[in-house]
Structures are given as C-alpha cells and as structure tokens.
Amino acid sequence: xxxxxxxxxxxxxxxxxxxxxxxxxxxxxxxxxxxxxxxxxxxxxxxxxxxxxxxxxxxxxxxxxxxxxxxxxxxxxxxxxxxxxxxxxxxxxxxxxxxxxxxxxxxxxxxxxxxxxxxxxxxxxxxxxxxxxxxxxxxxxxxxxxxxxxxxxxxxxxxxxxxxxxxxxxxxxxxxxxxxxxxxxxxxxxxxxxxxxxxxxxxxxxxxxxxxxxxxxxxxxxxxxxxxxxxxxxxxxxxxxxxxxxx
Numbered sequence: 001x002x003x004x005x006x007x008x009x010x011x012x013x014x015x016x017x018x019x020x021x022x023x024x025x026x027x028x029x030x031x032x033x034x035x036x037x038x039x040x041x042x043x044x045x046x047x048x049x050x051x052x053x054x055x056x057x058x059x060x061x062x063x064x065x066x067x068x069x070x071x072x073x074x075x076x077x078x079x080x081x082x083x084x085x086x087x088x089x090x091x092x093x094x095x096x097x098x099x100x101x102x103x104x105x106x107x108x109x110x111x112x113x114x115x116x117x118x119x120x121x122x123x124x125x126x127x128x129x130x131x132x133x134x135x136x137x138x139x140x141x142x143x144x145x146x147x148x149x150x151x152x153x154x155x156x157x158x159x160x161x162x163x164x165x166x167x168x169x170x171x172x173x174x175x176x177x178x179x180x181x182x183x184x185x186x187x188x189x190x191x192x193x194x195x196x197x198x199x200x201x202x203x204x205x206x207x208x209x210x211x212x213x214x215x216x217x218x219x220x221x222x223x224x225x226x227x228x229x230x231x232x233x234x235x236x237x238x239x240x241x242x243x244x245x246x247x
Contacts (some may be wrong), residue, residue, distance in 0.1 A: 006023045011040050015208045030049050038144065053066055076127050078111055082186055084186070088140065092143060097143075105151040127168060173214060202234065
C-alpha cells in the first residue's frame with residue numbers, strides 16, 4: 001500500500017482531514033489538497049510521506065496544473081464541498097446556489113477528469129465521491145444543497161456506467177448528520193448559535209472519523225469489490241427530517 005498514492009480534496013479539516021489520517025494509517029502515500037495552505041501543511045507534517053498542495057477545485061487551470069505534478073494516482077477522494085444557507089427556493093440567493101454547484105459538482109468534475117488518466121494507468125484505480133443523504137432525498141430549506149448533492153450522486157452513477165470494464169472503481173459515500181467543526185457554521189454564515197442548534201439533543205451524531213473510517217473500509221476492499229453506494233447515518237436519524245432529540 002505504501003506505493004499507492006491517494007489524493008484527498010478538502011483535506012484541511014473535518015472529514016477530509018480525518019480521511020487523510022486514516023488512509024495514511026492504512027499505508028497510502030497521501031496528497032492533501034485544500035484552499036487553506038497552512039492547515040494542510042501542518043497535517044502533512046504529521047503523516048508519513050504526505051504532501052500538501054494549496055488548491056481550489058473550482059479553478060480548472062489550477063486543477064490541471066496540480067494533476068501534472070503527480071507521478072501516479074491510485075485513489076481520488078472527492079471530499080471538497082459544503083452548504084450555504086437554508087432559504088426556501090422562493091427567496092434563495094442564486095449566488096449561493098452557484099457557489100454550491102461549483103464546489104460540489106464542478107469541483108468534483110474537474111478533479112475526476114484531471115486525474116482519471118492516471119487512475120486508469122494505475123491498473124487499479126478508485127474514485128470516491130462524497131455526496132450526502134441530501135443527494136437522495138429532499139427537505140425544506142435545503143434546495144440549493146440538495147440540488148448540488150443530487151448532481152454529485154448522478155455523476156457517480158453515470159461515471160460508473162461509463163467506466164464499466166475499465167480498472168477504476170467508483171464509490172459513493174452518502175453521510176447523514178455529521179457534526180464537524182465547520183459544516184453547519186459555514187451554512188449559517190458564522191452564526192454559532194444556529195449551527196449548534198442543528199445538533200441540539202442528538203446524543204451521538206456521526207463524527208468526521210466515522211465517515212473517514214467508512215471511506216477507508218470501502219477503498220480497501222479487494223479490487224473486484226465495488227461499494228456502489230453506502231449511506232450512513234447516526235442511529236438517532238431515520239431520514240433527513242426525522243431525528244430523535246433528547247430535550
């Protein structure tokens with residue numbers, strides 16, 4: 001495994017950082033990418049053979065330049081993404097929708113297109129797309145994020161069809177409620193009280209480590225085993241809008 005290279009996007013915090021740590025522990029040589037250069041450099045210093053590259057996945061020229069620096073790539077974890085706002089469709093800001101689409105969908109497309117030749121050349125490549133349960137079912141106030149994650153979901157399905165017969169697996173991981181340090185805070189534009197309220201009364205939401213462990217398990221299955229779609233939620237969450245809270 002030490003000869004296998006894994007690229008993780010959005011690796012500066014949360015699920016991305018946790019995934020980088022677990023892949024390194026599993027023996028991968030990890031390449032960390034994110035916009036926050038200081039954070040990924042600090043993380044790379046903790047991990048064996050890891051390297052860090054500041055990268056905005058929505059910048060296609062930068063993505064292509066990054067891809068050209070890699071000698072090989074066996075695993076791509078498309079983790080970069082996020083949500084903005086909870087406005088209804090009638091009053092939502094189109095700029096928020098555009099930002100979410102560019103990161104969650106086009107950013108994933110840029111990285112996948114740029115690294116697919118290397119993944120094929122490896123003879124045993126894997127592409128992971130981090131979607132969400134929002135990509136499988138709708139909920140009020142989530143229109144923009146739901147639309148973006150539906151895009152991620154159908155990209156995974158389509159790519160798997162198109163790569164059938166080639167040595168590249170396509171894995172989709174769709175988490176439900178995950179409590180990380182930044183997701184809800186970004187969605188509520190820095191309002192800590194609203195961000196905290198998302199998890200109020202939920203005894204054990206998923207953690208970044210839970211999702212990272214799931215990703216690592218999926219990508220370390222034997223090469224002939226493809227985990228098409230894996231949905232994970234905390235026990236307290238039965239659906240996007242059905243959550244048990246102990247208040």
